[in-house]
Amino acid sequence: MIVLKKYIQDVEDVCNNLIRTINKSENTSLKTKYDFFHYRSTCCKMEFEAEGISYRLHGNGCIAFNEKMFIDWDFGYRSRWCGIEPWKVAMTLKKNNSIHMKYYDGNLIKAACEQLVGQGFMFMQCNQYYFKVAENETFKPNFPAEYDTLVIEHSNSIWSMPRSKVIDRFIRKSIWVYDKIDKVADKYILRFFLDEKEVYMIPYNDASYPENAVKIMSDVILKELLKCEGD
Numbered sequence: 263m264i265v266l267k268k269y270i271q272d273v274e275d276v277c278n279n280l281i282r283t284i285n286k287s288e289n290t291s292l293k294t295k296y297d298f299f300h301y302r303s304t305c306c307k308m309e310f311e312a313e314g315i316s317y318r319l320h321g322n323g324c325i326a327f328n329e330k331m332f333i334d335w336d337f338g339y340r341s342r343w344c345g346i347e348p349w350k351v352a353m354t355l356k357k358n359n360s361i362h363m364k365y366y367d368g369n370l371i372k373a374a375c376e377q378l379v380g381q382g383f384m385f386m387q388c389n390q391y392y393f394k395v396a397e398n399e400t401f402k403p404n405f406p407a408e409y410d411t412l413v414i415e416h417s418n419s420i421w422s423m424p425r426s427k428v429i430d431r432f433i434r435k436s437i438w439v440y441d442k443i444d445k446v447a448d449k450y451i452l453r454f455f456l457d458e459k460e461v462y463m464i465p466y467n468d469a470s471y472p473e474n475a476v477k478i479m480s481d482v483i484l485k486e487l488l489k490c491e492g493d
Contacts, residue, residue, distance in 0.1 A: 263378065265362050266371075267393065269351050273335045273344040276315060276326040278447075283312035293417075294448040295343055323350070332357035338390060340468040340480070341448060345390030348372040395470065400438035406462045409454040414487065416450045421487045432478040440470035450484070 281292040284301065292298055302319075310317040318325045323336035323344070333354050335344040349368035356366040365371050375391040378384040384391050412429050414421045423429065443449060443465045454462040468476045 263383070265355070265360075265365060266346050266351065266375070266391075269333075269346070269354060270344060270393070272333055276317075276333055277343045279315060280310060280312045280317055280326075284310075295337060295341055296448075323347075327357075336390060339387045339392060340476070342392065342469055345387070345392045346371070346375055346384075347390050348375065395438075395440050397438070399441050401441045403436055403439050403464055404462065405433045405436070405464075406454050406456065409456050409461055411455040411458075413453040413455060414450055414484070415453065423483075423487075428478060428482060432475055432483065435475035435478060436471055437475075438472060439464065443467065443470040446470060 277295070277298070281298055284290055284298075285292055290301065292301055308319045315326050315328050315331075318327075321336070323334065326333045334350045334357075335354075336347050336350060338344040348371035351371050352366055352368040355362055360366075365374075375384055375386075378393075379386060379391065382394065383396075384393055386392075410425050412423045412425070414423070440446075446465070446467050446469075449465040449467040449470075452464050452466050453460055466479060468480045471479070
């Protein structure tokens with residue numbers, strides 16, 4: 263489990279290194295995978311150099327390498343930079359001469375992930391494995407029983423919505439929240455108001471809430487707001 267979590271962190275580190283370099287060199291303000299994908303759609307580049315690391319995009323993912331390191335990954339589910347694709351992890355470990363030689367075999371990584379899925383520590387989505395948020399890393403949100411307006415803030419955008427059955431359903435499904443969500447780089451801020459007075463505030467992102475809540479907030483509420491903003 264430690265090997266897999268380190269792989270995910272290593273991917274996040276090289277991805278953040280890349281967008282920091284792009285921001286500095288091109289005066290942009292990329293923060294997330296979605297920002298990077300939008301940037302890529304405009305520049306159409308397949309290769310990058312950032313702080314001594316070469317990046318080569320391929321298929322659904324990317325390779326980052328220099329003379330000291332090599333990482334291969336597929337981009338992940340929703341906002342996640344990556345998940346665990348067993349054979350890409352195996353190749354990464356082998357190329358880096360990792361001490362965990364038994365995991366040079368992708369079949370062993372797949373078996374380990376399947377075991378973690380069975381134990382409730384991971385889930386599989388779109389052919390990659392992801393760690394679930396551990397119960398001891400969550401808190402129960404204290405959403406207000408009474409509110410009349412939800413204000414959502416993100417970057418330079420602010421949306422205001424009257425109370426609705428869809429928002430109430432999101433609240434009911436949000437039975438836990440990742441307790442370090444404040445430290446997440448990309449997040450929305452949800453502000454609940456009653457009679458123009460703020461009664462509750464909580465951050466939101468799609469990796470820090472239960473999937474049933476994410477399907478409502480990201481796939482229904484935010485999707486519609488962003489669509490209207492684009493129009």
